[in-house]
Amino acid sequence: MNVSIVGATGYGGMELIRFLNNHPQFKIKSLHTSSQFGRSLYEENAHLMHMKDTLEEIDPEAIAKKSDIVFLATPSGVSSQLISEFSDLDIKVIDLSGDLRLQTPGEYENWYKKPAAPQHIIEEAVYGLAEWNAEAIKKATIIANPGCYPTASLLGLAPLFTEGLAGADADVIIDAKSGVSGAGKSPSAVTHFSEMNENFKIYKVNQHQHIPEIEQQLGRWSSGLQPITFNTHLVPMTRGIMATMYIKVNRETSNVELKDLYETVYENHPFVRVQPLDRYPSTKQVYGSNFCDIGVDYDERTGKVTVVSVIDNLVKGAAGQAIQNANILMGLEETAGLWNSPLYP
Template identity: 55%
Template sequence: MESEENKVNANKVKVAIVGSTGYGGVELIRFLLGHPQAEIVSVISASSAGVPISEGFPHLSEIVVKDLDGVNPAEIAKKADIVFTATPSGVSSKLVPQLLETDVKVIDLSGDFRIKDGSVYEAWYKHEAPADRFLEQAVYGLCEINGDDVAGTEFISNPGCYPTAALLGLIPALSAGWIDPATIIIDAKSGVSGAGRGTSLTSHYAEMNENFKAYKINKHQHIPEIEQSLTLIAGEPVTITFTTHLVPMTRGIMCTMYAQLKGPYTDEDLTELYRQYYEGRPFVRIREAGKWPATKEVFGSNYCDIGFAVDHRTGRLTIVSVIDNVVKGAAGQAIQNMNLMMGWDETTGLKLSPVYP
């Protein structure tokens, strides 16, 4: 007689994760283990096939799928309904088309399908672009902005971490015509987990402890991704100044953004505008006037918290937006996209309060 557990699992969507040994992949596992409508059937790593995942991540010893599978698109498709590809840029561009040809749904966490112009992608990422038909097919899954496009689609390109924080902070004011798009400056700061799990001087303890440094100034690959979305909202080309920094903490992104206001707006006006814009979107929280968010207040969660400060002396607006780069900036938003794709409540499996302190 079939057990109740098997009956429940038979009704769940079967999920595979390619790139399960990176930070994004491990966070996908953490959230999906608690997702009531998804079952992990395969965890995949090109470099660690056949090795128990608990060997590298002892905290995952309870996962049902014990050993890491190799990357075989045909075999993945036999097991899974949805595949998350948490792979480096340049890998997904080759793998995802093979997966799509097997008729599985794909949510890609790399940057390979976010930029719609292949030549722009190649200039910034230094990899060969995917075929145009796949770039056109990919829906840019910034859930709070493109949620209607995500519903029912087969292929989602999950936004980058910096773009998620920056765009959620900027789009309501830009859409309303309250700021001048030609004046946008984004000062962005991230914890070192954004650099991935590989060892390098970037994440070396002695290099980062008690240190704070800028990197990829005017050259960060997320610049065209942000400009692409802002251009669509503004209806005219938008060029930004975008500076990234590493701070000695594990998780978190803060984007402090500046733009010239086009009217005599107040903090209270901005608060009301943003609350109306994000009404019904549970993962964006708007601060009261005069209060600004901190990265610790979203740690381990899928929230994006936003606050404002109008400078009446200069006529400029300051927007502060914070996320957890591994959750809302990667795995959490990917699961939110899956929920919207499948027609489920977008909070399913993601109703976790931030970890504090």
């Protein structure tokens, strides 16, 4: 099967290349960019020398003719424009941006401060939280690949809500931390090495655009959900997200019960690794891989559960989950091309 990548020169696009390069079934047919077409990808990206070549312009019809799937690895505000051109063609679209995720009219404009994609296309888009939405993904034409923070958060919270331990009044607090690659490839004062190195920053306090995405999915599991608290920080490292989450549960529980519950829920999901009792994951243990590692603790003093969930923001939080969705969509093994060991150390 052939695939094309639009936005090949960004961090998400190049991470798609890294994995698709070694995929047993998918073949990268073409790489597309809005600005540098005609050039070799490796000119500006020395790491890809001897591996991948020419960049082409974005021509949806031409892409649809040669590929079965197109990955849109473009910034917010671009897919919402491109999607109309692709939606009439015979090609599956997997969109890595936030443009097609929010179903409620008006929400996208509120949080992203940009015009939304056509509402009928948004409604057609299936939310690609792979472990929880596989049935819909199999039948999708357009997949809205989840955001990096929502992926880590939702995979960590899901068992509490779906198994009835937490409900509308869970008073969810998500304190999330990310490596700097999440901020993309464009230089800025915040991501200038001398400013970000030896620094730990909070940003978009109580205003991150991933809040409605998380609430939307939690709301599907728990009607009447109260607003959540969600904050994000930058860690002086390139890759990795940790979401530390605090949830009020309905009743007393124990670490053993919690671990069993999580293990049962994720039994057939090889990318989610529930940690052994009294172990909590670090971001490095998923570096460069599609794993989401989760640890859970019930604090008897407060009656709250602490959930710690880690992913690589560029893999399970972007390119990896996108390929996982492509695998599901095409009826392949979910792990095809993605079953690599994390980079260590």
